[in-house]
Amino acid sequence: MTLLDVDNINGYYGESHIIQDVSMNVDDGEITALLGRNGAGKTSTLRCISGATPPDVRSGTIQFDGTNITNEPPEDIAVRGISLVPEERRVFTDLTVAENLHLADTVRNKSNTWRRKLDFRDEGMSTAEIYEYFPRLDERRSQKAGTLSGGEQQMLAIARALHQSTDLLMLDEPYEGLAPQIIESVENAIERISEDGTTILLVEQNAVAAMKIADRCYVLDRGEVVFEGPAEELQQDQETRDKYLGV
Numbered sequence: 127m128t129l130l131d132v133d134n135i136n137g138y139y140g141e142s143h144i145i146q147d148v149s150m151n152v153d154d155g156e157i158t159a160l161l162g163r164n165g166a167g168k169t170s171t172l173r174c175i176s177g178a179t180p181p182d183v184r185s186g187t188i189q190f191d192g193t194n195i196t197n198e199p200p201e202d203i204a205v206r207g208i209s210l211v212p213e214e215r216r217v218f219t220d221l222t223v224a225e226n227l228h229l230a231d232t233v234r235n236k237s238n239t240w241r242r243k244l245d246f247r248d249e250g251m252s253t254a255e256i257y258e259y260f261p262r263l264d265e266r267r268s269q270k271a272g273t274l275s276g277g278e279q280q281m282l283a284i285a286r287a288l289h290q291s292t293d294l295l296m297l298d299e300p301y302e303g304l305a306p307q308i309i310e311s312v313e314n315a316i317e318r319i320s321e322d323g324t325t326i327l328l329v330e331q332n333a334v335a336a337m338k339i340a341d342r343c344y345v346l347d348r349g350e351v352v353f354e355g356p357a358e359e360l361q362q363d364q365e366t367r368d369k370y371l372g373v
């Protein structure tokens with residue numbers, strides 16, 4: 127079943143037409159990867175979905191769980207169960223792991239009040255569940271986030287997103303700047319989250335790593351979709367990989 131249906135959207139930064147007729151389906155329970163070189167429009171596509179402006183979606187529609195969410199305010203989209211972990215991770219480096227999660231509590235409570243009113247399911251993981259899920263964060267509860275490794279900071283950013291009601295987790299370049307063995311631990315966490323039922327939209331420049339765990343892939347080039355298909359198909363399509371991904 128399609129959870130997120132992006133249909134022919136056109137997104138603009140002022141007069142710059144950055145996202146051009148992009149269509150994309152994210153199926154319930156799957157890991158969908160959105161790939162492409164630097165500047166291809168991956169982050170802008172995520173911003174169109176999360177409602178962050180700019181870019182401004184001037185035509186096309188974005189439906190989530192059957193509801194049209196195109197150009198809804200970002201806080202409403204978050205309440206519906208779409209969480210975005212941005213590229214820069216945005217953990218509070220001077221606060222401890224526990225304090226970072228505690229800050230997310232306020233957003234969680236607010237979001238859940240709204241969700242109850244709207245009769246939505248899934249209220250996000252409790253702090254106890256998060257520590258059970260990420261034992262590494264449990265061990266480092268009282269450590270300042272700024273002293274965590276890159277991989278641990280990424281886990282904390284993901285944990286904060288899962289603390290809120292999340293049916294669709296969008297991850298923007300979660301492997302960026304991480305050493306290969308750390309990428310593997312983040313990869314394992316993403317796979318586990320997926321197996322436990324959260325749908326994932328993974329944006330990566332590291333196409334090789336992303337294809338390993340993705341079910342379906344989309345490749346963007348200059349704001350347009352140039353490939354769409356199962357991850358195995360992209361793995362074998364050397365021409366597309368050379369031309370648009372450089373791998």
Ligand SMILES: Nc1ncnc2c1ncn2[C@@H]1O[C@H](COP(=O)(O)OP(=O)(O)OP(=O)(O)O)[C@@H](O)[C@H]1O
Pocket residue numbers: 139142144162163164165166167168169170171180331
């Ligand atoms: N706020 C903005 N205003 C104007 N143009 C922008 C803005 N943000 C991004 N762009 C432009 O939009 C295009 C797509 O950028 P985007 O960040 O979406 O690409 P990306 O595929 O995510 O690349 P990266 O891996 O560098 O994040 C680029 O040409 C970029 O310069």
